[in-house]
Amino acid sequence: MNNSNINKSITKKILITGGAGFIGSHVVRYFVNTYPDDLIFNLDALTYAGNLENLKDIQDKSNYKFVKGDITDEAFVNRLFIEYKFDSIIHLAAESHVDRSIKDPLAFAKTNILGTMVLLNAFKALWQHSWEGKRFYHISTDEVYGSLGATGFFTETTAYDPNSPYSASKASSDHFVRAYGETFGMPYVISNCSNNYGPNQFPEKLIPLFINNIINNKPLPVYGDGNYTRDWLYVMDHAVAIDLIYHEGKNGETYNIGGFNEWKNIDLVKLLCKLMDKKLGRAKGTSEKLITFVKDRPGHDLRYAIDATKINKELGWKPSVTFEEGLDKAIDWYLENEEWLTHVTSGEYQKYYNKQYGK
Numbered sequence: 001m002n003n004s005n006i007n008k009s010i011t012k013k014i015l016i017t018g019g020a021g022f023i024g025s026h027v028v029r030y031f032v033n034t035y036p037d038d039l040i041f042n043l044d045a046l047t048y049a050g051n052l053e054n055l056k057d058i059q060d061k062s063n064y065k066f067v068k069g070d071i072t073d074e075a076f077v078n079r080l081f082i083e084y085k086f087d088s089i090i091h092l093a094a095e096s097h098v099d100r101s102i103k104d105p106l107a108f109a110k111t112n113i114l115g116t117m118v119l120l121n122a123f124k125a126l127w128q129h130s131w132e133g134k135r136f137y138h139i140s141t142d143e144v145y146g147s148l149g150a151t152g153f154f155t156e157t158t159a160y161d162p163n164s165p166y167s168a169s170k171a172s173s174d175h176f177v178r179a180y181g182e183t184f185g186m187p188y189v190i191s192n193c194s195n196n197y198g199p200n201q202f203p204e205k206l207i208p209l210f211i212n213n214i215i216n217n218k219p220l221p222v223y224g225d226g227n228y229t230r231d232w233l234y235v236m237d238h239a240v241a242i243d244l245i246y247h248e249g250k251n252g253e254t255y256n257i258g259g260f261n262e263w264k265n266i267d268l269v270k271l272l273c274k275l276m277d278k279k280l281g282r283a284k285g286t287s288e289k290l291i292t293f294v295k296d297r298p299g300h301d302l303r304y305a306i307d308a309t310k311i312n313k314e315l316g317w318k319p320s321v322t323f324e325e326g327l328d329k330a331i332d333w334y335l336e337n338e339e340w341l342t343h344v345t346s347g348e349y350q351k352y353y354n355k356q357y358g359k
């Protein structure tokens with residue numbers, strides 16, 4: 001496999017998939033602003049979780065182009081690749097919500113596995129005769145490693161052991177990316193990241209859902225006893241890590257990205273309640289009264305924790321904000337953008353969401 005890195009001084013056509021979604025939109029903005037000489041293409045199907053409002057501030061930049069389309073549409077993807085001849089791909093498009101994967105596993109297999117394969121095939125067809133300077137970067141999740149007990153960390157050599165249909169679909173797409181590297185010599189890199197939070201996250205995930213519910217005085221549904229642990233990372237820190245891995249990471253390698261920032265769900269929810277009471281000028285303890293313990297998620301992974309030593313040592317990355325700072329910024333963003341929250345939880349977005357998943 002070609003082992004060269006991406007040369008920053010040569011103009012590239014970079015395809016970012018899923019760029020209208022939560023993490024994707026932060027990555028697109030970062031690349032468009034940081035690399036004005038590169039052409040950044042954002043391919044997104046604009047499902048319920050993708051929203052071009054997330055990118056209003058960069059939509060007119062000359063090095064940015066949005067393309068609406070579905071990565072599972074093979075004929076369309078092939079045409080697109082032939083037309084634009086992308087040098088590299090940063091692949092974020094995915095169905096990402098674990099609860100929905102339990103309701104509709106096939107949708108996750110389709111987008112996450114089949115969609116990844118369609119992209120791999122289109123990329124292979126373009127460059128298989130000369131991979132020099134090309135790269136397929138697959139953005140993945142720490143959930144592929146399964147669940148930890150009370151101690152220990154996921155490292156890059158931890159065996160895959162996915163438990164949910166979502167994580168099984170991401171594990172499978174990781175394997176396909178590796179297989180294309182081994183079989184066809186495609187230069188690739190994969191990163192597996194912990195839970196992200198920050199602006200523009202669809203309010204189906206824990207933090208934005210609970211912020212939205214607190215604003216609207218709605219119950220906060222904590223699954224099971226709330227003693228499940230996640231490692232939280234501010235989304236901009238993830239975007240910076242992706243930039244570093246894209247440019248400096250070694251082909252054929254995996255990098256784990258995490259915040260060394262573990263929180264039990266119940267402790268995180270209580271912290272969120274405390275901060276929200278303060279921000280909203282409500283009496284201490286008001287939001288905590290909204291906490292409601294509900295039926296557990298089936299197959300709920302007990303604990304995720306990332307050992308981010310490799311990316312720190314090899315690429316010099318570490319999170320730039322503490323959890324307190326990040327959470328404070330995130331809450332402020334949702335409070336300042338209540339219109340965004342209303343928009344994504346009502347009207348067309350909600351109709352689409354309800355029709356598909358009825359939550």
Ligand SMILES: Cc1cn([C@H]2C[C@H](O)[C@@H](COP(=O)(O)OP(=O)(O)O[C@H]3O[C@H](C)C(=O)[C@H](O)[C@H]3O)O2)c(=O)[nH]c1=O
Nearest residue numbers: 096097098141142194195204205206221222223228265
């Ligand atoms: C939505 C919700 C969640 N939870 C619990 C379930 C989890 O233990 C924790 C976080 O749940 P969330 O669905 O926000 O995220 P994860 O299931 O950990 O997965 C997330 O982080 C990884 C890395 C990805 O790769 C996923 O794409 C991303 O969705 O809160 C509740 O208790 N109540 C709720 O209403």
